[in-house]
Amino acid sequence: MQAIKEQQWGEDYYFGASFTKPISKYRLDGQHAIQLSLSAGDRLEILSPDQAQSTELIVLDAHGTLAPALLDKRPPVVAVGIQQQLQQRGAASQRLRNQLNTWQLDESSLQQAITVSGAEHAKFTAANDLTVMIVAAGPNMSVEAHTPVTEVDITVTYANLAEPPLPAPLAPIKHELRVDRATAQTYEVKKGEWIQIIDVSGKQCSDFIAFDKQALAQGSVLGLDATATRTVMGLSNPVPGLHSRYLGSDLKPMIEVVQDTVGRHDSFLLACTPKYYEDSGYFGHASCTDNFNQRLAHYGIAPRAGWPAINLFFNTFIDASGAVLMDEPWSRAGDYILMRAERDLVCASSACPDDIDPANGWHPTDIHVRIYDAAQDFPRAIAYRNTSEELSRMTKSSGFHPRTSAMTKKFIDYAGYWVATEYDGWGTNAEYLACRERVALLDLSVIRKFEIVGPDVVAFLQYVLTQNISRMAIGEIAHSAICLETGGMIDDGTIFRMGEQAFRWCCGAEYTGIWMREKAQEKGFKVSIRNASAQLDNLAVQGPNSRELLSKLIWTPDSQPSVEKLKWFHFAIGRLGGAAGVPVMVSRTGYTGELGYEVWCHPDDSEAVWDAVWQAGQPFQIAPMGLNALDILRIEAGLSMAEHEFDHSTTPFEAGTGFSVPLNSKQENFIGREALSRQAPESRHRLVGMILQGGDPASHGDHVYHGRFPVGIVTSATYSPLMGKQIAIVRVAPDFSSIGTRLEIGKLDGQQKRLAGEVVKLPFYDPKREKLLA
Numbered sequence: 017m018q019a020i021k022e023q024q025w026g027e028d029y030y031f032g033a034s035f036t037k038p039i040s041k042y043r044l045d046g047q048h049a050i051q052l053s054l055s056a057g058d059r060l061e062i063l064s065p066d067q068a069q070s071t072e073l074i075v076l077d078a079h080g081t082l083a084p085a086l087l088d089k090r091p092p093v094v095a096v097g098i099q100q101q102l103q104q105r106g107a108a109s110q111r112l113r114n115q116l117n118t119w120q121l122d123e124s125s126l127q128q129a130i131t132v133s134g135a136e137h138a139k140f141t142a143a144n145d146l147t148v149m150i151v152a153a154g155p156n157m158s159v160e161a162h163t164p165v166t167e168v169d170i171t172v173t174y175a176n177l178a179e180p181p182l183p184a185p186l187a188p189i190k191h192e193l194r195v196d197r198a199t200a201q202t203y204e205v206k207k208g209e210w211i212q213i214i215d216v217s218g219k220q221c222s223d224f225i226a227f228d229k230q231a232l233a234q235g236s237v238l239g240l241d242a243t244a245t246r247t248v249m250g251l252s253n254p255v256p257g258l259h260s261r262y263l264g265s266d267l268k269p270m271i272e273v274v275q276d277t278v279g280r281h282d283s284f285l286l287a288c289t290p291k292y293y294e295d296s297g298y299f300g301h302a303s304c305t306d307n308f309n310q311r312l313a314h315y316g317i318a319p320r321a322g323w324p325a326i327n328l329f330f331n332t333f334i335d336a337s338g339a340v341l342m343d344e345p346w347s348r349a350g351d352y353i354l355m356r357a358e359r360d361l362v363c364a365s366s367a368c369p370d371d372i373d374p375a376n377g378w379h380p381t382d383i384h385v386r387i388y389d390a391a392q393d394f395p396r397a398i399a400y401r402n403t404s405e406e407l408s409r410m411t412k413s414s415g416f417h418p419r420t421s422a423m424t425k426k427f428i429d430y431a432g433y434w435v436a437t438e439y440d441g442w443g444t445n446a447e448y449l450a451c452r453e454r455v456a457l458l459d460l461s462v463i464r465k466f467e468i469v470g471p472d473v474v475a476f477l478q479y480v481l482t483q484n485i486s487r488m489a490i491g492e493i494a495h496s497a498i499c500l501e502t503g504g505m506i507d508d509g510t511i512f513r514m515g516e517q518a519f520r521w522c523c524g525a526e527y528t529g530i531w532m533r534e535k536a537q538e539k540g541f542k543v544s545i546r547n548a549s550a551q552l553d554n555l556a557v558q559g560p561n562s563r564e565l566l567s568k569l570i571w572t573p574d575s576q577p578s579v580e581k582l583k584w585f586h587f588a589i590g591r592l593g594g595a596a597g598v599p600v601m602v603s604r605t606g607y608t609g610e611l612g613y614e615v616w617c618h619p620d621d622s623e624a625v626w627d628a629v630w631q632a633g634q635p636f637q638i639a640p641m642g643l644n645a646l647d648i649l650r651i652e653a654g655l656s657m658a659e660h661e662f663d664h665s666t667t668p669f670e671a672g673t674g675f676s677v678p679l680n681s682k683q684e685n686f687i688g689r690e691a692l693s694r695q696a697p698e699s700r701h702r703l704v705g706m707i708l709q710g711g712d713p714a715s716h717g718d719h720v721y722h723g724r725f726p727v728g729i730v731t732s733a734t735y736s737p738l739m740g741k742q743i744a745i746v747r748v749a750p751d752f753s754s755i756g757t758r759l760e761i762g763k764l765d766g767q768q769k770r771l772a773g774e775v776v777k778l779p780f781y782d783p784k785r786e787k788l789l790a
Contacts, residue, residue: 415622499688609653
């Protein structure tokens with residue numbers, strides 16, 4: 017079985033398919049719409065993953081007349097969700113209104129809709145050719161509510177289509193060409209133009225090479241250069257994924273990679289060569305190198321025995337010994353790479369003919385190339401998946417991004433969101449000092465938020481969380497871990513008690529919500545678990561002056577505590593600037609070890625919240641803060657981070673978060689309790705601090721030694737401006753965890769270079785938490 021996927025930027029929906037008959041699968045995000053064309057006999061399925069999001073359909077016949085009976089014989093109803101979304105202010109309403117206008121649908125068309133409830137797995141068959149508009153509609157969720165508008169899955173099974181369709185164009189196409197299986201094509205692009213290389217059927221490699229057109233005109237061959245790219249980018253092999261830029265031998269960029277829906281490719285091995293096939297006993301077999309030589313002869317480029325290429329969709333990996341291995345590609349049909357030309361180029365793309373190994377899934381197919389005009393603009397994005405089966409998701413931006421991106425261009429893809437690492441004119445050290453001495457603000461919208469409500473919500477959370485949430489009061493927050501049956505941690509986060517039977521779980525991994533939903537279904541808990549991440553942004557306001565700043569901005573009703581009276585790990589519902597202002601939730605939480613708060617709001621209000629905090633912060637010399645400064649702050653504060661202090665093999669006790677596992681006071685069973693109870697405290701590896709001698713830095717993953725052999729590992733390390741020393745959080749065997757123990761951190765091979773240090777108690781900063789609790 018093969019699979020197809022497409023990601024459409026303008027409307028935020030995704031498309032994929034498996035087929036014996038071609039099947040297209042779409043993920044329709046909450047508050048978005050999609051238009052599909054169906055032919056007689058085509059089947060349409062709609063399913064809400066959280067079993068709570070309704071969908072509304074408007075059907076037109078081939079003449080553009082409303083015809084809901086072509087899909088559903090039930091009487092049509094009013095599209096209430098669409099009306100609610102259109103009646104409110106904000107981006108979602110305007111986007112939907114623009115789409116309906118484009119599709120020439122007016123208010124009367126909303127009176128004859130088909131509604132699919134969230135609990136329904138709807139299946140329709142088109143009685144004739146038709147066009148259907150599908151909307152996952154609903155009003156914006158307020159900060160105190162638990163009704164996010166969430167995604168739905170759509171599947172179309174085509175009755176008469178012979179092959180999978182290409183993904184919809186990202187913009188008007190300037191030029192396109194098909195690279196037939198086992199061939200290559202050349203094409204020219206101008207500086208600034210966009211190149212989209214599409215895997216038509218899935219698991220098909222495509223080698224890409226490019227040459228400076230001006231240099232060719234002057235008789236010089238200046239192409240993509242592996243050594244220059246790897247040296248300047250500082251990466252030998254980008255695994256998984258691609259370099260963001262590829263350079264020529266003149267050390268200047270030739271190509272920028274803008275979007276990648278796969279995330280796994282090889283970079284600069286040779287395109288397949290005649291020698292490879294001859295050495296394997298396949299004499300005369302077609303090769304990408306020969307195909308390139310034939311096509312490039314027109315430009316006066318001399319043939320080569322092997323062409324260094326960007327091997328798109330080619331799944332290679334490197335084992336512990338350094339050997340390069342390969343397997344079937346990760347790409348599905350419709351997956352693509354979008355690149356931008358940094359100069360006028362002559363390009364060549366192949367559809368690799370390799371059918372003697374897994375490189376092309378054993379069955380070579382076509383590649384499709386589209387060229388878009390330089391006037392177009394596309395967001396930078398990288399694909400990721402929460403599960404191996406789902407359609408890929410692309411990097412998102414929060415509602416604060418228009419403000420942060422105006423202050424810096426230094427962003428990384430962090431857990432599926434673009435997050436600033438540091439800001440122009442400030443820098444990591446200044447941002448760190450602002451938080452320690454004054455006040456700083458940080459976009460933390462990457463945190464995932466899940467609304468968990470229902471009659472069994474307390475019993476359910478007692479089962480899946482380590483923390484004893486039954487003791488929590490409304491308005492209180494608690495830290496908790498989530499563990500496997502082995503006691504290893506899946507995630508950690510904070511749980512907000514919003515009501516007697518309503519909680520909000522805020523965590524690092526989106527997969528946690530999927531896992532929770534699976535556990536609820538396994539045990540039959542009557543709860544709803546809905547992803548509200550797209551409906552809630554959060555801005556961290558941290559530092560000694562954070563309370564004074566926010567007390568000037570946040571109004572709370574008499575029933576809620578004021579900012580001045582808000583206790584640590586509690587929250588309040590209020591407004592920005594007064595009783596009629598933007599609705600917000602303020603929590604006394606953070607990740608810095610300082611007095612601090614987080615302000616939660618709907619993305620439509622994020623810019624207003626940022627502007628208000630920024631303006632009010634000027635007397636305090638407020639600074640924006642990126643992830644680099646946050647990392648120093650959280651290490652000084654001894655705070656754990658996923659894939660550093662914990663992973664699926666680490667227990668909360670070993671991760672330094674054992675306080676979230678009250679084995680004595682929590683009587684109910686929870687996932688991982690038996691494993692955690694079996695682990696004797698004396699045998700647990702322990703998280704401690706190390707202060708190092710000298711200025712050499714330690715790194716995550718370095719081994720910690722006592723004598724010749726390792727006794728632990730570095731989980732996080734940084735230079736502490738506060739202490740003027742290199743510091744590290746380390747996990748060590750209990751025998752070596754005593755305060756004052758002298759240990760060494762191994763560099764190079766662990767033996768030839770050692771960094772001496774001494775074990776200290778965590779946290780490094782404010783060990784009694786006096787600032788945090790002030």
